[in-house]
Amino acid sequence: MSQGECDLDRQLKLQTNPSKVEGTLHVEPLESVKGINADALQAFLVGQEVLAQYIDRDDLDKLCEEIIEAPLEPHEMIVARGDAAINGDSVTYTLTPKIAEQVEIVKSRKNALKDGVIDPDNPPDPEPEVSKDSSDESVSYYDQMAFVVVHKGDKIAIKSEKSDGFDGCDIFGKVIPAHEGKSNEGVLDDSILVANDGTCTALISGVLTAEPGHISVSGELEIKDDVDFQTGRIVFPGIVTVGGAVRDQFSVRAQGDVIIRGLVEAANLESSTNITLARGMAGKESGTIRVDQNLEAGYLEAVIAHVGGNVSVKGEITNSNLTIKGELHAEHAAVRGGHVQASMGAKIGAIGSVQGVETEVEIGSLPEIEDKVRAADGFFDQLESKIESQKSKMETYLSAIAKPTASQIEEQMGMQFEIDEMVLRQKQLTKAKAGLLHILAKHTHAKLDIHKAIYSKVVIFIPGYRVEFPTELMGESTIEVGPTGHPSITFRGKTVALSEHARVMSDDRILRVIQDEGALSTAA
Amino acid sequence: MKILLIDDSKTMRNIQKSVLKQLGYTEIEEACDGQDALSKIGAFNPDLCLVDWNMPVMDGLTFVTTFRQTNKTTPLIMVTTEAEKARVIEAIKAGVNNYVVKPFTPDLLSERITETLAKCSVGS
Numbered sequence: 001m002s003q004g005e006c007d008l009d010r011q012l013k014l015q016t017n018p019s020k021v022e023g024t025l026h027v028e029p030l031e032s033v034k035g036i037n038a039d040a041l042q043a044f045l046v047g048q049e050v051l052a053q054y055i056d057r058d059d060l061d062k063l064c065e066e067i068i069e070a071p072l073e074p075h076e077m078i079v080a081r082g083d084a085a086i087n088g089d090s091v092t093y094t095l096t097p098k099i100a101e102q103v104e105i106v107k108s109r110k111n112a113l114k115d116g117v118i119d120p121d122n123p124p125d126p127e128p129e130v131s132k133d134s135s136d137e138s139v140s141y142y143d144q145m146a147f148v149v150v151h152k153g154d155k156i157a158i159k160s161e162k163s164d165g166f167d168g169c170d171i172f173g174k175v176i177p178a179h180e181g182k183s184n185e186g187v188l189d190d191s192i193l194v195a196n197d198g199t200c201t202a203l204i205s206g207v208l209t210a211e212p213g214h215i216s217v218s219g220e221l222e223i224k225d226d227v228d229f230q231t232g233r234i235v236f237p238g239i240v241t242v243g244g245a246v247r248d249q250f251s252v253r254a255q256g257d258v259i260i261r262g263l264v265e266a267a268n269l270e271s272s273t274n275i276t277l278a279r280g281m282a283g284k285e286s287g288t289i290r291v292d293q294n295l296e297a298g299y300l301e302a303v304i305a306h307v308g309g310n311v312s313v314k315g316e317i318t319n320s321n322l323t324i325k326g327e328l329h330a331e332h333a334a335v336r337g338g339h340v341q342a343s344m345g346a347k348i349g350a351i352g353s354v355q356g357v358e359t360e361v362e363i364g365s366l367p368e369i370e371d372k373v374r375a376a377d378g379f380f381d382q383l384e385s386k387i388e389s390q391k392s393k394m395e396t397y398l399s400a401i402a403k404p405t406a407s408q409i410e411e412q413m414g415m416q417f418e419i420d421e422m423v424l425r426q427k428q429l430t431k432a433k434a435g436l437l438h439i440l441a442k443h444t445h446a447k448l449d450i451h452k453a454i455y456s457k458v459v460i461f462i463p464g465y466r467v468e469f470p471t472e473l474m475g476e477s478t479i480e481v482g483p484t485g486h487p488s489i490t491f492r493g494k495t496v497a498l499s500e501h502a503r504v505m506s507d508d509r510i511l512r513v514i515q516d517e518g519a520l521s522t523a524a
Numbered sequence: 525m526k527i528l529l530i531d532d533s534k535t536m537r538n539i540q541k542s543v544l545k546q547l548g549y550t551e552i553e554e555a556c557d558g559q560d561a562l563s564k565i566g567a568f569n570p571d572l573c574l575v576d577w578n579m580p581v582m583d584g585l586t587f588v589t590t591f592r593q594t595n596k597t598t599p600l601i602m603v604t605t606e607a608e609k610a611r612v613i614e615a616i617k618a619g620v621n622n623y624v625v626k627p628f629t630p631d632l633l634s635e636r637i638t639e640t641l642a643k644c645s646v647g648s
Contacts, residue, residue: 406578406605406626413627414535417542420630 008040014048020170023050023080025063030071038064045080054080054171085168088181093157093188093200093215102148103210109144113230142249145232148208150217152237156208157215159198184213191217205237205255219256226262227252248284258291280315294326299333311342325366325443331451335359341367345447352455352472362461364446364481365510369439373511376433383422383429390419440513446481460502462487464512468503477501485512525641526551528570530561530587531603532579536626540574540603543630547637558587565591570598572641575620577604577611585618592619599644601636603628 013026025041038060045055056079063077095103150156162181169175188194192215193201202208206219219238223231226244233251234240240254245262246269252258253270260269264281268288275291283303289295292308299315300322310326317330319337328346336353340346341362352359394415401408446462453474454460460467462481478490479498487498498504527549529537537554544552553568555561559582561573573591577584588600602620606612612623622640624633 409605409626410533410536413539414533416627417535417539421542 008035009044009047012041012044014045014050016171019084019168019176020172020174021082021084021168021176022078023048023054023171024076025060025079027063027067027075029074030067033068033071036064036067036071041079049173050080050171051082051173054082054169056081080171082171082176083168085176085178086166087179088163088165089160090182091162091184091187092160093184094160095157095210095215096155099148099150099154099156099208099210103208105144106146106148109146109232142229143233145234146230147221148210149206149221149236150202150208151205152202154202155199156192156202156210156217157200159194159200161198187213187215189216191219207236207238221254227267274309283320285319302338310344323367327445331449335361341365343444345445345449347449348451350452350455351450351460352453352458352469354455354472356455356457358457358459359455360459360461361448362510363448363479364444364463365461366440366444369436369443370511373433373436373440376429376436380426380429380433383426387419387422387426390415390422394419437513440511444513446487446510448479450477450479452476461507461509463510464506464508465498466505466507466509467498468505469501470503473501481512525549525572526553526568526570528553528555528561528564528568528573530555530558530573530579530584531576532556533576536576536603539630540633543633544637546630547634558582558584558590561587562590572637573598573600574603574624574637575600577602577606577615585615588615588618588620597644599640601640603633 011028011030013028015024015026016022023045025045030036038057041060041063042052042055042057046052059077059079063075063079066075066077162183164180165178167175167178188200191202191204191206193203195201200215202217204217204219206217207221209216209218220241221234221236221238222241222243223234224243227234227242227246227250234253236252236254237256238254239256240252240258242252242260242262246252246260246264246267248265248267251268251270252260253268255272257273258269258271258275259278260276261278263279264277264283264287266282266284266287269275270290272292274293275289275295277295277297280297280299280301281287281289281303282301285302285304287303289303289305289307291306294309295305295307295311297311297313299317300313300320301316301318303320303322305311305320305322307322307324307326310329311322311324312329313333316333317335317338317340320340321338322328322340322342324340324342325344326342327344328340328342328348330349331347332349334350334353335348337357337359339360339362343364343366345363346361348361351361394412397415398412404412444463448460448462453472454469454477455472456469458469460479462479464481464485465487467479467487473491475492479487480490481487487504488495489498489501491501527544529540529552531537531540541552541554553564553570555564557579561575562582575584575587584602584604588602591600599621600619601622601624602615603624603626605626607625615623621644622636624636
C-alpha cells in the first residue's frame with residue numbers, strides 16, 4: 001500500500017439488525033478518499049458475504065458522495081436490504097352485522113345508564129308491556145335487555161382461517177422462516193358450531209358473550225343483582241337466575257326455570273318449566289305468575305298465579321288468586337283472603353284468620369274442562385229439542401199424506417236424514433263428554449287436608465257443593481269427596497258427613513263426577 | 525274408489541254421501557241430472573254411479589242408455605221412487621246393475637252398494 005492510500009477494509013464495518021434483513025455500512029474517518037467508490041464498497045460487502053442482489057447501489061453511491069464530501073467524519077448508511085418474512089394471519093372471528101348491531105345496542109344502553117341519560121334511582125314512569133307501533137323508534141329501557149340473546153341456529157360470527165405467511169431472506173441469503181398464524185383455539189366453546197365455510201352458528205339458545213378472545217352462548221342467564229333498569233325486562237330462551245329482586249313493572253319470561261333469590265314486587269313472571277321464589281312475591285294485586293310446571297315460593301301476597309303443576313309455599317298465601325292444576329302444598333302456611341283453586345287437592349296449615357277474613361278455597365275442579373262439559377251438555381239439550389221438534393213435524397207431515405208422491409218421499413227422507421244426523425251428533429257429544437269426564441276424574445282430586453284450623457268466613461268449594469264454616473274448626477281435619485260424590489270430613493279421628501261440622505249447600509260451580517258405577521246408576 | 529252421485533235433489537245427494545262416507549268412500553262427485561253427469565264422467569272416471577230416475581234435462585234412464593253405449597262395465601245403481609216391477613225391469617234392461625227404491629234406509633243403500641261392487645268385481 002502506497003502512502004496516502006488507506007486500508008479500506010479496516011475503515012469499513014458492516015453491522016446488521018437482529019434479523020439480519022438490513023446491513024448498515026459504517027465508515028471510519030478517512031485521511032484519503034482515494035479508491036473510495038461504490039465498486040470498492042460493494043466489493044467489501046460481497047467480501048462480507050452479503051448477496052449482491054440485496055446491495056443497494058444507489059445507497060452506495062450516496063454514501064460515497066457523503067464520504068468524499070466529509071472524509072474526516074464517520075459515516076453510516078443502510079446499504080443492503082434482504083426480504084423480511086411476512087408472518088401468517090391468525091384465525092379471526094367477525095361478528096355478523098346483526099349480532100354486531102345488537103352488541104352495540106347493549107353497549108349504548110350501558111353507556112346511557114353510566115352517563116346518567118337514564119337515572120336508575122329516578123326512572124321514568126313505568127310503561128305497560130304492550131307492543132308498540134312499528135313506526136315508533138323511541139327506545140324503551142324497560143323493554144330493551146342489557147344482554148344479547150341468540151337462538152339456536154342463529155349465525156353469530158364468520159371465521160377467517162389462519163394463513164402460513166411468506167418466508168423471508170437475510171442479506172446473507174439465509175432463509176428467515178415466516179411464523180404461521182395462530183389457531184386461536186378456545187375463542188369459541190362448544191356452544192357454537194363452525195361450518196366448513198366459516199359460519200359460526202349457535203348450537204343452543206341463550207345469552208351471548210362476545211369479548212375479545214371469547215365468544216360463547218350460555219343457556220343460563222345469571223343476573224347477580226336486581227331485574228330493573230340495569231337489566232330491562234327479561235325474555236330468555238333458557239334458565240334465568242336472579243340474585244336480587246324483580247322490581248315493579250319488570251318481568252322475567254323464560255323457557256327454562258326461573259329462580260329468584262330476592263323479593264319479587266308487582267312484576268310478571270313466566271316460565272315454561274318451574275319457578276322458584278326463594279323469598280316470595282308481594283304482587284300488589286297486579287303481579288302475575290304463569291308457570292307450566294311447578295311453583296315454589298317463600299310466600300305469596302296479592303299475587304295472581306296460573307300454575308300448570310304443583311305449588312309449594314312455606315309462609316303465607318294472602319289475598320292472592322291462585323289457579324293450580326296440580327296440588328297445593330302449604331302444610332305450614334296459612335291461606336288468608338283471596339281465592340285458591342287446586343285441581344288435585346290441597347294441604348294447608350290454616351284457612352282464613354281469627355279476624356274472619358273472607359277466604360275461598362276450591363278443590364277438585366278443572367274449570368276449562370268443566371266448561372267444555374257444560375257446553376257439550378248445552379249442545380246436547382239443544383239437539384234433543386230440535387230432534388223432538390223435527391219428529392213432531394214429520395209425524396204431522398206424514399199423517400196428512402195418503403199416498404206420497406216421489407218428491408214427498410224424498411222430503412220425508414230428508415227429514416229423517418236430519419233427525420239421524422242430529423242423533424249421530426248426540427252420540428258423538430256423549431262420547432266426547434265421556435272423554436272429558438274421564439279427564440276430570442283423572443286430573444282432579446277433591447281432598448283437602450287442614451293441619452291447624454279453618455276459621456269463620458271461609459268458603460270451600462268441592463265438586464257439587466259449597467261449604468261454609470259459621471264457626472271456626474280448630475284441629476287437624478280432612479275434607480274429601482268420595483267416589484259416590486258425597487262429602488265427608490275426618491275430624492279428631494272420626495269420619496262423618498261434612499254437614500255435621502259445616503253448612504253444606506248444593507252448588508254446581510264445580511262439576512260432580514261420580515266414578516262409582518253403582519252410585520252413578522242411583523244418581524241417574 | 526270414485527263414486528258419482530246423480531240426483532236433482534241436494535238432500536238426496538247428501539243422504540247418499542253420508543252413507544258412502546260411513547262406508548269409507550271419500551272420493552265422491554255430484555251431478556244434478558243425466559246431462560251434467562255425462563259432462564263430468566270423462567274427467568272424473570267413476571268406479572260406481574248412483575242414479576236417480578226422475579230428473580230434469582236428462583232423466584236417469586236416458587243417462588243409463590247413453591252411458592252404456594260406451595261403457596259396459598262401470599256399475600250403475602238406480603236409486604228411485606219408481607217401485608213398479610215393470611220400471612225395475614226397464615231399468616235393468618237399459619243397463620243398471622242394481623236397484624234401490626226410495627225411501628231407503630242407510631243400511632239398505634250400504635248393503636246394495638257392497639253387493640253390487642262385489643258382483644261386478646267377481647264378474648270382471
